[in-house]
Amino acid sequence: SQELEQSPQSLIVQEGKNLTINCTSSKTLYGLYWYKQKYGEGLIFLMMLQKGGEEKSHEKITAKLDEKKQQSSLHITASQPSHAGIYLCGADIAGANNLFFGTGTRLTVIP
Amino acid sequence: GAVVSQHPSWVICKSGTSVKIECRSLDFQATTMFWYRQFPKQSLMLMATSNEGSKATYEQGVEKDKFLINHASLTLSTLTVTSAHPEDSSFYICSASSANTGELFFGEGSRLTVL
Numbered sequence: 001s002q003e004l005e006q007s008p009q010s011l012i013v014q015e016g017k018n019l020t021i022n023c024t025s026s027k028t029l030y031g032l033y034w035y036k037q038k039y040g041e042g043l044i045f046l047m048m049l050q051k052g053g054e055e056k057s058h059e060k061i062t063a064k065l066d067e068k069k070q071q072s073s074l075h076i077t078a079s080q081p082s083h084a085g086i087y088l089c090g091a092d093i094a095g096a097n098n099l100f101f102g103t104g105t106r107l108t109v110i111p
Numbered sequence: 112g113a114v115v116s117q118h119p120s121w122v123i124c125k126s127g128t129s130v131k132i133e134c135r136s137l138d139f140q141a142t143t144m145f146w147y148r149q150f151p152k153q154s155l156m157l158m159a160t161s162n163e164g165s166k167a168t169y170e171q172g173v174e175k176d177k178f179l180i181n182h183a184s185l186t187l188s189t190l191t192v193t194s195a196h197p198e199d200s201s202f203y204i205c206s207a208s209s210a211n212t213g214e215l216f217f218g219e220g221s222r223l224t225v226l
Contacts, residue, residue: 035217045216101147101157 003027004091006102014110018077021105023089025070031092032072034063036085037104046074046087076107084109114138115207117218124195125226132190132221134205139216141207144188146180149202149220158203161188185210195225 007022023032034046047056049065049072056063060077076083089102114137124130134144144161159180161167167180177199179191188207192199204220 004089004102006087006089006105008105009103010106010108012108012110013079015080016078018075019079019107020076021074021087021089021107023072023074023091023102025091027070029065029070029072029091032063032065033090034072034074035088035090037088079107079109081109081111083107115141115205115216115218117203117205117221119221120219121222121224123224123226126196127194129191129193130195130223132192132203132205132223134188134190134207134218136186136207136209136216139207140185140210141188142185142210143208144182145206145208146178146188146190147204147206149204158190192223195223197225199223200225 003026005024007024011019011021013019030050032049036044036046046061047058047063049056049063052065052068054065062075062077063072065072072089074087074089084107086104086106088104116135116137118133118135122130134146142163146158146161148156148158157170158173158178159167159169161180161182163182163185167175167182169175169178177193179193180188181191182188188205190203190205200223202220202222204218206217209216
């Protein structure tokens with residue numbers, strides 16, 4: 001879907017480094033979901049953001065929703081090899097509980 | 112936490128046969144279920160949205176006669192791949208939206224291989 005764009009498409013970082021993944025929508029976001037996926041496995045739900053300016057954290061992962069910019073960012077602090085995988089953002093754009101997904105960001109963490 | 116179960120986890124079938132994949136919400140009612148497919152190294156692609164008691168809404172480019180979706184109850188949706196061909200081989204994932212909270216929960220996926 002072109003409604004959501006993620007950047008970067010891939011990211012390689014050294015263990016312990018911080019990183020940020022962005023998800024930008026061309027339309028108004030009614031709900032924004034972040035997922036992590038290891039290839040061939042089901043998605044792991046990370047966080048859901050609904051309100052403009054909302055910020056949520058889970059362990060070393062923080063996500064923010066900037067409703068005005070129609071953008072969300074996912075920030076990982078002190079990355080670890082266990083953070084490696086594909087991070088997907090999903091958004092309710094139509095406001096009808098129909099999700100669109102971004103193209104994903106492949107994260108590699110080098111020990 | 113909420114659990115969505117998919118069955119089978121993997122299936123191998125001959126070309127021309129039909130395969131049914133089930134998606135069940137085990138501990139919550141789901142008014143809406145979604146079906147996705149994923150090709151290797153690609154993002155998930157939404158195939159269709161299934162609402163309990165009504166016809167599914169298919170995304171552009173998805174053949175509704177080939178991918179039959181039935182959402183007969185608040186806890187079960189099925190995807191039937193009819194007359195499967197090798198190009199239908201893929202990883203199919205369902206997700207269910209909680210009727211109470213609206214949160215989405217994903218199944219573990221079903222890998223289909225068509226010989």
